[in-house]
Amino acid sequence: MNYRTLTVTETNHYIRGILSADPILNALKVQGEISGFKPHASGHAYFTLKDDKSRINCVMFASHYQTLTFKPKEGDLVVLFGKVGIYDKNGTYQLYVTRMTLSGMGALYEKFLKLKEDLGKEGLFDEAHKRPLPQNIKKVGVITSRTGAALQDVIAVCRRRNPLLELIVIPATVQGEKTETEVLGALDEARHLEGLDLIILTRGGGAYDELSVFNSEAIARKIYGMNLPVISAIGHETDFTIVDFVSDLRAPTPSAAAEIVAVDLGAVLGEQRAALKAMKRLVTDKVRRREEALAGYQPQTLGFPLEKRLADMHYSFAEWAQRTVAVMNKRIDAISYELNLTMERINGVNPLNILDKGYARLEKTGGGFIRSVKTVKAGDAITNELKDGKILSVVERIEVSHEKEEY
Structure with missing residues (x-):
C-alpha cells in the first residue's frame, strides 16, 4: 500500500472534515459540570465541561455567550448544545457551544459546600483556634511537589528577601488520586521535624476539579490538629478550598506565602x-x-x-x-x-555569591539539585550553573569516593 505523506495542516484539515461529516457530532447535546470558566476580553468564553471520569474543552463565541440569561460559574451543572470541531493551530478538538441551559449545581461544588458547612458548624474554621505566626521565623517546612512552579516561586522569593531563612521541602503530590495520602503523610512528617517554625502547603493554579483534592475532610482535620501554624497557598487569589478555611493563614499565591514568612x-x-x-x-x-x-x-x-x-x-x-x-x-x-x-x-x-569563587551548582535537567553522586547515573542530563551562565551536559561515567560516610 502506498501511503501519502501529509503535512500537519493537511492532517488537521482531514480530521476536521471527518468531524464535520458526523451528524451526531454536529448536533450534540451533552451534560456536565463547568470548570475553569474564563470570559475573554474579546467576548468569547472558554471553559471545561467534565464529569467524574473525563472532560472536554469548550468555547462559546461572543455572539452566543451574549444570549445567556445567567452568568455561568464554577461547579454549575449545565446542558450544552453545539458541535465538535478541531482547533487547527494546536490540533485539539473542542466543543463549540451555541446554547447553554442551567441544569443544577455540580456534584463536586455541592460536595464542597456541604463539607464547608459541616466543618464550619464543628468550629474548625473559628478564628479563636487560629495559631499566630512566630515573630522570628528561621525554619519553614514547604509541602508541595518537587517539580512544580510553586516551589520555585517560594525559593526565589525567600532567597531574595532573606537568604538566612532555612527551607525544608517535604515533597508530596498535589494533583491526582495520591494527593490526600501524600499530603497527610507530609503533614505527619512536618509535625516531628525539630526546630520547624511553621508550614507552607502550596501548589500553583489549576482547574477547579484539579484543586478540589484540597477539599479533603481528612486533610482539613489533620491541619486543625497540627502543633505548628499552617499557611495555605493553593492556586490563585480567586481559588478557595477547604484547606484555605481551616489553615491558620491563607496566602493568595505561593509567592505571597513566601513574602509573609521571609522578612526583607x-x-x-x-x-x-x-x-x-x-x-x-x-x-x-x-x-x-x-x-x-x-x-x-x-x-x-x-x-x-x-x-x-x-x-x-x-x-x-x-x-x-x-x-x-x-x-x-x-x-x-x-x-x-x-x-x-x-x-x-x-x-x-548566598549560593549565587559562592559561584563567584569558581564553584558550580549542579541540577538535574528535570529539576532538583545534585548533592551526591548517588542521585545521578550515566546518561543523565544535568545543568551546571556558573556565575555568568549555565552549561548543559550529559554524565558519561561516575567515580564514587571511598571516604567513610558520615551519618
Missing part, C-alpha cells in the same frame, strides 16, 4: 540605619539649641554668684553634650559594625 532583611537593615541617623540628628539639634540658649545670657551684667553659676552650668552642659555625642557615635559605629557583619554572613551563604 535589606529593608530592615535600611530602616535601622535610618533610625540611628535620625537619633543622632535629634541629639545634635538638642545640643545646638541648648548652646544657643546659654549664649543668650549676659553674665557680666549680673551679680558675681549668678555669673559664676552660669559659667559652671555652661561648662557642665558642654561636657555632657560632648560625652553624649561621643556615646551616640560609638553606639552607631557598633551597630553599623554588627549590620555589616550580618550582611557579610548573608552574602557568604
Whole structure:
C-alpha cells in the first residue's frame, strides 16, 4: 500500500472534515459540570465541561455567550448544545457551544459546600483556634511537589528577601488520586521535624476539579490538629478550598506565602540605619539649641554668684553634650559594625555569591539539585550553573569516593 505523506495542516484539515461529516457530532447535546470558566476580553468564553471520569474543552463565541440569561460559574451543572470541531493551530478538538441551559449545581461544588458547612458548624474554621505566626521565623517546612512552579516561586522569593531563612521541602503530590495520602503523610512528617517554625502547603493554579483534592475532610482535620501554624497557598487569589478555611493563614499565591514568612532583611537593615541617623540628628539639634540658649545670657551684667553659676552650668552642659555625642557615635559605629557583619554572613551563604569563587551548582535537567553522586547515573542530563551562565551536559561515567560516610 502506498501511503501519502501529509503535512500537519493537511492532517488537521482531514480530521476536521471527518468531524464535520458526523451528524451526531454536529448536533450534540451533552451534560456536565463547568470548570475553569474564563470570559475573554474579546467576548468569547472558554471553559471545561467534565464529569467524574473525563472532560472536554469548550468555547462559546461572543455572539452566543451574549444570549445567556445567567452568568455561568464554577461547579454549575449545565446542558450544552453545539458541535465538535478541531482547533487547527494546536490540533485539539473542542466543543463549540451555541446554547447553554442551567441544569443544577455540580456534584463536586455541592460536595464542597456541604463539607464547608459541616466543618464550619464543628468550629474548625473559628478564628479563636487560629495559631499566630512566630515573630522570628528561621525554619519553614514547604509541602508541595518537587517539580512544580510553586516551589520555585517560594525559593526565589525567600532567597531574595532573606537568604538566612532555612527551607525544608517535604515533597508530596498535589494533583491526582495520591494527593490526600501524600499530603497527610507530609503533614505527619512536618509535625516531628525539630526546630520547624511553621508550614507552607502550596501548589500553583489549576482547574477547579484539579484543586478540589484540597477539599479533603481528612486533610482539613489533620491541619486543625497540627502543633505548628499552617499557611495555605493553593492556586490563585480567586481559588478557595477547604484547606484555605481551616489553615491558620491563607496566602493568595505561593509567592505571597513566601513574602509573609521571609522578612526583607535589606529593608530592615535600611530602616535601622535610618533610625540611628535620625537619633543622632535629634541629639545634635538638642545640643545646638541648648548652646544657643546659654549664649543668650549676659553674665557680666549680673551679680558675681549668678555669673559664676552660669559659667559652671555652661561648662557642665558642654561636657555632657560632648560625652553624649561621643556615646551616640560609638553606639552607631557598633551597630553599623554588627549590620555589616550580618550582611557579610548573608552574602557568604548566598549560593549565587559562592559561584563567584569558581564553584558550580549542579541540577538535574528535570529539576532538583545534585548533592551526591548517588542521585545521578550515566546518561543523565544535568545543568551546571556558573556565575555568568549555565552549561548543559550529559554524565558519561561516575567515580564514587571511598571516604567513610558520615551519618
